[in-house]
Amino acid sequence: MTNKIKLKIVIKIILYLMILGGCCWFIYILQSSTQEDALNVKKWREKTIELIKSDTVLAAESDSLKLYFKEDTAEIWIEDKKTDEIWRSNPENAKSDKAAFGLNKTNILSQLIVGYIDDQSSSFIVNSFVGSVKKKTFDYRLADNGVYVTYYFNETGFEIPVYYGLKEDYFTADILCNKIVQHDSFKISNITFLPYMGCGSTKDTGYLVIPDGSGSIMNFNNQKQTYLSYSQPVYGRDNALSTLNITEKKENVTMPVFGIKRNDDAMLGIIAQGEYQAEIGAEVSGKTSSNNIVYSKIDFMQLDTNKLFANSNNEETSFMWTEQFNKFPKYEVRYYFLNQNATYTDMALRYQKYLVDEKGMTKLSQETEDKAKINVNLIGAVDKVATFLGVPYKTVEVLTSYSDVLRIANDLNSNSFIDLNLWYTGFLKDGIKSKLPAKIKLDNRLGGKSEFYKSIKELKSMGIGFYPSFNIVNMYQTGNGYYKTDSTRSVYRSAANQYEYLLSTGDKNSAISPTYLLSPSKVTGLSKKLLISIKKNNLTNLGLEGIANTMYSNYKKNGISRNETGSIFKDILAELDANTDSLLLDRAFGYSMPYADIITDTPVYSSEYDMEDASIPFYQIVMSGYATLYSEPVNMQGNIQDYLLKLAETGVNPNYKLIERDPSVLMNTQYSYLYSVGFNDWKDDIVTTAKRFSKLSVTYGQTITGHKEIVNGVFKTSYSNGAAVYTNYNNTEVSVDGVTIRAKDFIVRGDR
Structure with missing residues (x-):
């Protein structure tokens, strides 16, 4: 072996030793670093109950909250620094849930459950775990004090971006709707968003809060898993869609909120954007999993059901999907984590604060009089069919004239216990079903213009609140510049007919002609015309029917979504509120609450579905101190004694629907249900109730x-x-x- 060869061998050995030493040194440094990190993690775990794993990142932090993101499952969870409570997007032991089977087994591992249809209008469901996370087809980036996650559903061609972040004192979860991509022929119909957020297990105690009517609770683990799950649209059904049958009276979801009371802690969800197309869902453990859940869902499309050739031998049921309404910036749900031992009262007060801070809701002035607040809804006139020589014709039946209003007011106001408020409906020409009020047209049959304004002047001098009522949504007749072509369209592009339904069967009442809904795009112009007429006639108080509790789309070509309708209605209410002294709204939903000085027909019960356990005054707590609340008509209740107790319990004042004439004039008309509205029949009861309720004056204007x-x-x-x-x-x-x-x-x- 030559010296040259020996030298090469020595050099190679030295190089190998150097490489080996470097590797050892790198491993040593790595191990030292890992040990140091492990010590830090151990210290952190002691503080947060050992929740962070190596695949979890701290995505955001605020003064009160920490947000963590799990890189391999896309799960998130929030730590409340004040209470050390952890709120997870998915149950901690989801994979071992013995009550979940089939699709539900992977639903509990998902943040999104996506409903979609194919080009044959068949509907399907895919969740984010099966469609994206399990296949590792999602990505994320940390930004804006949160994390952006995009779920890629390769088999269906969907790309759904979401954002989870911390903003001040709440956690926000957003679906970035206008950035959703749909590559193939499939269309997304709805997305259930964070269905298991903050859920309670079978080992937890607590309840779910649902804004059903006045509000309701479903107790954890209430053994009602055999009943249907709760699922209802926020602000009620889309009135532009068909309703074949109404078999039960049910309340609507009155506010875009939901809540969970879990052991000593509580969470409130508020749908801050996209609420008009949302649904609230809830179910208890044992139904589809071992969890008690309440959540929201955003609807981009609706399935309409209609009957073709009804009541004939060729009758058939048709199904049609609406167009897709998803071109709005985002669907935002805010989650507020409340102090320990918080209850549904605290949830309602947090929503109240949201309406004050975000929507400009203002307090009532403090009350001092030791009187009972009583509202009387007086009906001016109604339409009816009469006959002359056997020939039927349409006419108007006067029930309470303009001078009658003043007489009734004087009669009740003479009682020292009554603080009277009057709401006057059906006072325009043709009564309750008048033409759209582009301008104020009074009816000479009720007393004419001079009598009307004389009554207003005297009522004002007596200090009585007087609210003439207008409906700018329901089109009962054409005219005043508005025609059937101005009505909102159904899925079939025909007018979206509004029917009355028979109490006996729930079917459409074919004896009464259907009415229409004014297209949302036309309501703005009508409201401006009405405002001009109100100012011209020196009306300072305004009552509004319909617009505060009716939500619908327009399914014409290039239609108008419920989100767009909601925005239009909200702007109208804001303008009318700013240009009147006081605004009375009937049965106001969440979007109209900030503008109401008075709310009538306030719900005091929930729908009382089988899966619900109790009604609660969530609605009343939210509005207490911010609007004067009046009930549904006391004189039309089945159990008046218990109903009055419910009003006292929930801070709602009595309301009566009355007429001056004897109710017998309404027999054999579509208004025959108003059989118990005669003023003379109820005057003494009103006085008795007022005396009893006057002791509640200490609560007026209070929260x-x-x-x-x-x-x-x-x-x-x-x-x-x-x-x-x-x-x-x-x-x-x-x-x-x-x-x-x-x-x-x-x-x-x-x-x-």
Whole structure:
């Protein structure tokens, strides 16, 4: 072996040794670093109950919250720094859930459940775990104090981007709707968003909060898994879609919120954008998994069902999907994590704060009079069919003339217990079903212009609130510049007929002609014309029907979505509120609440579905101190005694629907259901109720700060000034908290 060869061998050995040493040194450094990181993680885990794994990143942090993102499953969870509570997007032990089978097994691992249709209008479902996460076809980036995640569903051609982030005191979850991509022929119909966020297990105690009517709760693990899950659209059904049959009276989702009370902690969800096309869903453990869940869903398309050739031998049912409405910036759900021991009262107060901070809702002035607030809804006139020599013709039946209004007001106002408010409907020409109010046209049959304004002047001098009511949404007749072509369109591009339904069968009442809904794009112009007429006639108070509680699309070509309708209606309400002294709205939904000084027909019960456990006054708590609430007509209730107790319990004032004429004039008309509305029949009852309710004046203008059932059948409602109302539904006297409440009665404690 030559020296040259020996030298090469030595050099190679040295190089190998150097490489080996470098590797050892690198491994040593890596291990040291890992050990150091492990020590840091260990310290952090001691603080956060050992929740972070090596594939989890801290995506965002605020003064009160931390947001974590799990890189391999796209799960997120939030740590509440104040309580150390953890709120997860998916159950911690989802894979071992023994109650979940089939698709539900992977739904609980998903952040999105996507409904879609093919080009044959067949519907399907795919979730984010099966369609994207399991196949590793998603990506993320940390930015804007949060994390952007894009789910790629390769088999269906969907790209759905979402954003999870922290903003001040809440966690926000957004679907970036206008950035959704649909490559193939499939179309997304809806997306259920974070269905398991904050859910409670079978080991937890608590309840789900649903804004069903006044509000309702579903207790965790209530053994009602055999009943249908709760699922209802926010603000009720789309009135432009067909309704074949109405077999039950149910409440609507009145607010875009939902909540979870889990052990000692609570979470409130608020749909901040896209609410008009949203749904609220809820179910208890044992239904599809071992979890108690409440969540929201965004609808881009709706399935319409209609009957063709109805009531004939060729009758058939048709199904048609609406066009896709998804071109809006984002669907945003905010999650607020409340203090320990928070209840549904605290959830309602947080939503109240949201309406104040974000929507400009303002407080009522403080009340001082020891009187009962009583609202009377007077009906001016209705349409009816009469006959002359056997020939039918349409006419108007006067029920309460302009001078009658003044007489009734004087009669009731003479009672020292009554703080009277009047809401006058059906006072325009042709009564309740008048033409759209492009301008104020009074009816000479009711007394004419001079009599109307004389009554207004005298009512004002007596200090009585008077609200003439206008409907700028429902088109009962054509005219005043508006025609059937101005109505909103159905899926079939024909006018979206609005029907009356028979109480006996729930079917459409073919004896009554259908009415229409004015296209949302036309409502703005009508409202401006009405405002001009109101100012011209010096009307300072305004009552509005329909616009505060009716939500619909227009399915004409290049139609108008519910989100667009909601935005239009909200702007109209804001303008009318700014240009009047006081605004009365009937049965106001969440989007109209900030503009209401008075709300009538306030719901005091939920739908009381089988899966629900109790009605709660969520609606009333939200609006307490910010609007005067009046009930549905007391004189049209089945159990008036318990209904009045419910009003006292929930801070709602009595409302009566009345006419001056004897109700017998309405027999054999479409208004025959108004058989108990005669003023003379109810005057004494109103006075008696007012005397009883006058002791509640201590609560007027105050915020409800607490509500609970303290013993069976006895509720305590607490107010911001220290007053408390105890309501006893029992048939026997009850003593509690040092007070005695008589059977079927209420008592007030506390001062201003």
